[in-house]
Amino acid sequence: MGLYMEDELIAKKDLLEMTGISYGQLYRWKRKQLIPEAWFIRKATFTGQETFFPKVKILKRVQSISEMKDTLSLDELAERFSPQSVTKIVLSETELLDRNIVSNATLTIFKEFGSVQHRFDFHDLLAMFFLDHMLKAGQMNRAEANDLLNVLKESSHKIYDKNSCLYFIRKMGVSMVFIAADDVALYFDDGVKVIDKQLISAGVEALKACIEKSSRDEISKEDVQS
Amino acid sequence: MTEEKKNLSISGSGSAPGGCYEDVKISGSGKIQGDLICNSININGSGRITGDAKASNVVISGSAVVEKRLIAESIIINGSCKTEEDVSGERIQINGRGKVLGSIHGENVRVSGILSVDGDLEAEEFIAEGPVKIGGLCSAERIDIALSGMASHIKEIGCGTLNVHSRFTSALFGQLLNAFSKRKLIADTIEGDTIVLEDTEAKVVRGNRVSIGAGCSIGRVYYKSDYKKDDKATVQSAVKE
Numbered sequence: 001m002g003l004y005m006e007d008e009l010i011a012k013k014d015l016l017e018m019t020g021i022s023y024g025q026l027y028r029w030k031r032k033q034l035i036p037e038a039w040f041i042r043k044a045t046f047t048g049q050e051t052f053f054p055k056v057k058i059l060k061r062v063q064s065i066s067e068m069k070d071t072l073s074l075d076e077l078a079e080r081f082s083p084q085s086v087t088k089i090v091l092s093e094t095e096l097l098d099r100n101i102v103s104n105a106t107l108t109i110f111k112e113f114g115s116v117q118h119r120f121d122f123h124d125l126l127a128m129f130f131l132d133h134m135l136k137a138g139q140m141n142r143a144e145a146n147d148l149l150n151v152l153k154e155s156s157h158k159i160y161d162k163n164s165c166l167y168f169i170r171k172m173g174v175s176m177v178f179i180a181a182d183d184v185a186l187y188f189d190d191g192v193k194v195i196d197k198q199l200i201s202a203g204v205e206a207l208k209a210c211i212e213k214s215s216r217d218e219i220s221k222e223d224v225q226s
Numbered sequence: 227m228t229e230e231k232k233n234l235s236i237s238g239s240g241s242a243p244g245g246c247y248e249d250v251k252i253s254g255s256g257k258i259q260g261d262l263i264c265n266s267i268n269i270n271g272s273g274r275i276t277g278d279a280k281a282s283n284v285v286i287s288g289s290a291v292v293e294k295r296l297i298a299e300s301i302i303i304n305g306s307c308k309t310e311e312d313v314s315g316e317r318i319q320i321n322g323r324g325k326v327l328g329s330i331h332g333e334n335v336r337v338s339g340i341l342s343v344d345g346d347l348e349a350e351e352f353i354a355e356g357p358v359k360i361g362g363l364c365s366a367e368r369i370d371i372a373l374s375g376m377a378s379h380i381k382e383i384g385c386g387t388l389n390v391h392s393r394f395t396s397a398l399f400g401q402l403l404n405a406f407s408k409r410k411l412i413a414d415t416i417e418g419d420t421i422v423l424e425d426t427e428a429k430v431v432r433g434n435r436v437s438i439g440a441g442c443s444i445g446r447v448y449y450k451s452d453y454k455k456d457d458k459a460t461v462q463s464a465v466k467e
Contacts, residue, residue: 013432013448013467022434024386024419027365031348049414 009041009052010059019062032078034065038163089122089211096120101210102132109135109142113149122207127152129207130166130198139168139195140175147177155179166203168196231264236273244277252288261294269305284315286322295328303339312345320356329362354378355393369418373409373425380411385418390426392441410441432467 010018016026029035039061041052061081068077096102102125110128111117120128127149134140140148148168163183169176171192180186183199231248236256244260252273261277267284274291284298292309301315305322312328322339329345337354346362352369357376367386371378372393390411411426421433425441436449440458447453447464455461 017467022419023384023417023432024367027384027417028367028386030384031350031365 008055009043010055012051012053015053015058015062019059019066021062021066028074029065032074034074034078034081035061089125089208090119091125091211093118093120096125096128099211101125101207102128103136106132106135109145110149113146114153123153125211126200126203126207129210130203133198133203134168134196137196144168144175144177147175151177151179164200166196166198166200167194169194234258234264244275250281267298278311318349335366371411373411375409377408378411380413382414383416383418387420387422388416388418389422391422391424391439 012026016022026035030037030040035058039053039058041054042049043052044050064081065077068080072080091099091101093107096107097104106128110124110131114124117124130152131140131145131148134148135145152166164179164181165183166179167177167186169178169188169192171189175195179200188194231246234242234247234250236242236252236254238254239256240254241257241259244258244262247262247264249266249268250258250262250264251268252271254271256269256271256273258273258275259277261280262275263280265282267279267281267286269286269288269290271288272290273286273288274293276293278294278297279292280297282299284296284301285304286302286307287304289306290308292307292311295311296307296309296313296315298315300317301313301319303320303322303324306324307322308325308327310327312331313326314331316333318330318332318335320335320337320339320341324337324339324341326341326343326345330343330347330349332347332349333351335347335349335352337356337358339356340358341354341356342359344361347360347364347366349366350368352364352366354370355372356374358371358378358380360380363382363384364380365384369383369385369388371388371390373390374393392409409425411423411428413426413428415430415432416423416426416428417432419433420435421431422437422439423431423442423444424439427443429445430448431438431444431446432448434450435452436447437452437454438444438447438456438459438461440456442456442459442461444459444461445463447461448467449464450467453464453466455464
């Protein structure tokens with residue numbers, strides 16, 4: 001699927017033809033919120049108004065639903081795909097390291113920043129996940145790590161289900177981390193360098209997949225997510 | 227938490243603050259300021275709730291206005307009810323007149339009165355015997371629409387099975403009535419697995435099995451497995467996909 005462009009769209013009828021699902025199923029999944037409202041994109045075409053979907057996302061989602069719908073009820077599936085379901089995840093320090101979700105160095109920085117704790121909820125995990133990513137990419141130093149953790153701790157839980165975006169920018173050696181609550185275009189002056197830009201929702205998905213994968217490895221079940 | 231919740235009863239004319247109650251009853255004219263959470267709401271006279279209304283059971287026999295959302299397990303509207311935001315409930319029955327400026331989310335929605343929804347209507351089962359007007363998408367596993375005197379308008383329909391039929395089909399009395407009534411369903415697009423239509427005007431109909439009955443006027447039909455058309459229906463084009 002890596003061949004498709006990120007924002008390529010697929011028309012509803014092509015989607016149904018390609019995946020073999022019916023109109024009834026599609027609408028049922030929409031009602032159960034297995035497919036987010038935001039993925040239904042309306043466009044005017046020469047045959048009237050038609051609905052399109054983000055191709056990569058919808059194909060992956062339809063595949064996941066089709067694979068899991070025999071073992072889970074639609075309500076259970078809805079829970080799984082809901083952006084809120086992740087908030088129930090809590091991991092201990094050992095689980096975190098054993099499962100290779102973040103590195104030891106990241107965990108140390110996180111613990112220096114916040115209170116001493118041994119169990120981490122999803123907000124903490126997400127913050128560490130982003131931090132880990134940026135530290136590993138060599139984009140961020142430890143002082144900046146505090147800025148990142150600060151903004152994530154304060155705000156990320158408010159914007160899980162939105163299309164929000166995390167920015168890390170630097171100008172003349174001064175760095176800044178902020179979150180835009182929507183995926184909007186931002187225009188900076190020439191001196192500003194955007195060092196990293198991460199969609200929060202993508203981070204949530206990636207972390208969820210990472211946690212699910214490691215839990216599955218433990219119970220040696222087949223991989224269903226990716 | 228063993229605090230006992232009080233009942234609220236307004237007879238005559240009065241207003242009360244919102245909050246948590248057991249049973250709320252308005253018999254005269256009453257106004258509740260703010261959000262209301264309770265076991266049951268019973269409005270016989272006229273009532274206005276200026277916030278959200280949440281309850282297990284709601285029965286409105288008089289007239290009511292909810293200025294925000296209406297959320298309940300069971301909602302029965304015998305009189306008239308206007309909700310300015312969304313309505314959600316497992317069982318929603320509208321025998322009188324319902325007006326929703328937001329959307330409706332329900333399991334089982336039945337309309338024998340008049341319903342108008344500005345947004346979407348989502349349900350597992352939607353049965354309408356009276357005229358409905360839906361500004362957005364009407365989506366349900368099973369939709370059954372019996373057309374009567376007035377025209378129904380639904381912008382989009384998406385469903386498992388859809389059955390649109392006229393209430394009086396064969397009786398002589400019915401045929402006489404047909405000559406005068408404007409009963410029909412007017413929709414932009416209809417999509418579903420099994421679609422059976424009568425007296426329907428639509429621009430596009432897409433489905434697996436499509437049956438276009440008497441009195442229909444359809445722009446384009448796209449079907450997968452079956453297609454039937456009555457002689458008394460007009461279809462501009464039908465394409466097997």
